[in-house]
Amino acid sequence: MKRYILKRLLYSLLTLWLTSMLIFAIARILPGDPVQGVVMASHMGAVDNNVIEGIRAQFGLNQPLTVQYLIWVKNFISGDWGVSIASGEKVFDMFMKRLPITFELFVCSVLWSMLIGFPCGIISAVKHGDFIDRLLSAGAVLGLSLPVFWEGIILIYLFSVMLHILPPSGFVPFSDSIKGNLLSIAMPTFIMGTQGAGLIARYVRSSLLEVLGQDFIRTAYAKGYSEIEVLLRHALKPALLPVATVAGLTWGYVTAGSFIVEYMFAIPGLGRMGVNAIFSNDFPVIQATLIIVAINILAVNLLVDLQYGYLDPRIRVQS
Amino acid sequence: MKNRTLYLGLIIIAALLVVMAAAPQIAPHDPEAQDLYHVLEGPSEKHLLGTDDVGRDLLSRVITGTRPTLLIGVLSTLFSGIIGVGLGLVAGYKGGAIDMAVMRVTDAFMSLPVLVVTLALVAIFGSGMQSVIIAITLVNWTGFARIVRGEVLHTREFVYVEAARAMGASGLRIIFYHLLPNVMGPIIVTASIAIGGNIMIESAVSFLGLGAQPPLSTWGNELRIGYAYLEVVPLFSIAPGLLITLTVLAFNFIGDGLRDAFDPRISQTFNKSKEK
Numbered sequence: 295m296k297r298y299i300l301k302r303l304l305y306s307l308l309t310l311w312l313t314s315m316l317i318f319a320i321a322r323i324l325p326g327d328p329v330q331g332v333v334m335a336s337h338m339g340a341v342d343n344n345v346i347e348g349i350r351a352q353f354g355l356n357q358p359l360t361v362q363y364l365i366w367v368k369n370f371i372s373g374d375w376g377v378s379i380a381s382g383e384k385v386f387d388m389f390m391k392r393l394p395i396t397f398e399l400f401v402c403s404v405l406w407s408m409l410i411g412f413p414c415g416i417i418s419a420v421k422h423g424d425f426i427d428r429l430l431s432a433g434a435v436l437g438l439s440l441p442v443f444w445e446g447i448i449l450i451y452l453f454s455v456m457l458h459i460l461p462p463s464g465f466v467p468f469s470d471s472i473k474g475n476l477l478s479i480a481m482p483t484f485i486m487g488t489q490g491a492g493l494i495a496r497y498v499r500s501s502l503l504e505v506l507g508q509d510f511i512r513t514a515y516a517k518g519y520s521e522i523e524v525l526l527r528h529a530l531k532p533a534l535l536p537v538a539t540v541a542g543l544t545w546g547y548v549t550a551g552s553f554i555v556e557y558m559f560a561i562p563g564l565g566r567m568g569v570n571a572i573f574s575n576d577f578p579v580i581q582a583t584l585i586i587v588a589i590n591i592l593a594v595n596l597l598v599d600l601q602y603g604y605l606d607p608r609i610r611v612q613s
Numbered sequence: 614m615k616n617r618t619l620y621l622g623l624i625i626i627a628a629l630l631v632v633m634a635a636a637p638q639i640a641p642h643d644p645e646a647q648d649l650y651h652v653l654e655g656p657s658e659k660h661l662l663g664t665d666d667v668g669r670d671l672l673s674r675v676i677t678g679t680r681p682t683l684l685i686g687v688l689s690t691l692f693s694g695i696i697g698v699g700l701g702l703v704a705g706y707k708g709g710a711i712d713m714a715v716m717r718v719t720d721a722f723m724s725l726p727v728l729v730v731t732l733a734l735v736a737i738f739g740s741g742m743q744s745v746i747i748a749i750t751l752v753n754w755t756g757f758a759r760i761v762r763g764e765v766l767h768t769r770e771f772v773y774v775e776a777a778r779a780m781g782a783s784g785l786r787i788i789f790y791h792l793l794p795n796v797m798g799p800i801i802v803t804a805s806i807a808i809g810g811n812i813m814i815e816s817a818v819s820f821l822g823l824g825a826q827p828p829l830s831t832w833g834n835e836l837r838i839g840y841a842y843l844e845v846v847p848l849f850s851i852a853p854g855l856l857i858t859l860t861v862l863a864f865n866f867i868g869d870g871l872r873d874a875f876d877p878r879i880s881q882t883f884n885k886s887k888e889k
Binding site: 479553 | 722735823843860
């Protein structure tokens, strides 16, 4: 197991290293000279070339690209993520301020998607081929095909414009009002969790169907267990194992969805920070956002792999 | 049973293609004709879906929006497919260090959600239809590469590939004449689902105002403008959104249906257990 953990960890770090180079490359192809831009903005007008060169040297921008990359990585690890061009705030502080909000949204969205996805998938598999299976399967594809922004529009129209039950946008911190907080995140989390729910339902269905086709299930039936007993005592556990993989995928959907949803609902989280940075070409923030997203996804994938290896010994041995 | 959804998907896409081809004939009004005396109106006999913020007929605008929307979805899938299939074929066939390198780069790209990178790239290239297509292409080849590589790893072990090699076929010939035709099934399935996904990404980018720019009007653009008037004319944003959803759904139906047709294993294993 130790070997397996080590191997997975190295894999993730290798991928993160490649991703960081990718993001660094994206940074360098941005049009315009960042130093000139910053200096022009602060001095309003013509600037001595020596000044620009001085600043360049100060930030290490006159160094070769490999050195620049290393400086960038070193700064990132030590928490120096640069300063937002738009607000002048430290990017690291901006991140820490928004992290709890986005984290709450993420956790609730994943809970939502599991709460809907698991029962739907199980019912679908058990009633395989029936009308209800067809309905739920089509529902799962629909969930996967619903664009988050459109679902947002429909729900806002329904619950805010017509019924006046939920606020159309805004965020109430948990510490201010628990009820207000839950109401303000109800629609966003539901929307962010929809695609994941569809995904989970589909995985659970096909995974359970595969288990139900195996010999030990037939043996269980032959022993006279009822359908419910077979399901609970024999089929569910092995069927739900591979579903752990979907949790990682769901996290990816939630991450992507958070950008649109936080923007739509004016939630002051990381997704909105990223979208606003893109609107204002706030480069340090865009760069930090990309790295955060990559670390976030890689970490979740690593966790999924680890617990998968922990639960299923075959995987440890194979790799 | 699955075939029914496959046909449903095909019918929807066929209908969209007809609408796209015949847009100028079908559209009841000139999609660019403004009528400032009749802005933001609800559905009426003259304007079946109502009018937009400068009095243009919404139905006509949605109909003409079919073309750029589908075009972006198909072109970005085509380009990313060419890159991904090419890399997947080489990685799977060559194996070893090349395979390792290609797959690690694929992993690196996959650690970033397509929408997020597309947004960042659009910020770099500037907004517009071409930027969106380039951005999606640059990020979205990974799915093709992974699937094709996996299939090739399996296919290249077959005896007929060995036979071809024994007969002195070159690597390129084996890849294009023997491996590629045998991985076409999964490629088509992936492409179908990717078109839907890419349309969704394009719409999201347009929804944020970073996609195709006027006068070009995709459904995502319509939806963004309409969203501002949600309380006055809900159909303004709901109608284009419904079309996006239907299209994505149709491509997913087709992808799923084809996958089941290519790989009937799942239904078979279950029937076995029903014989209990």
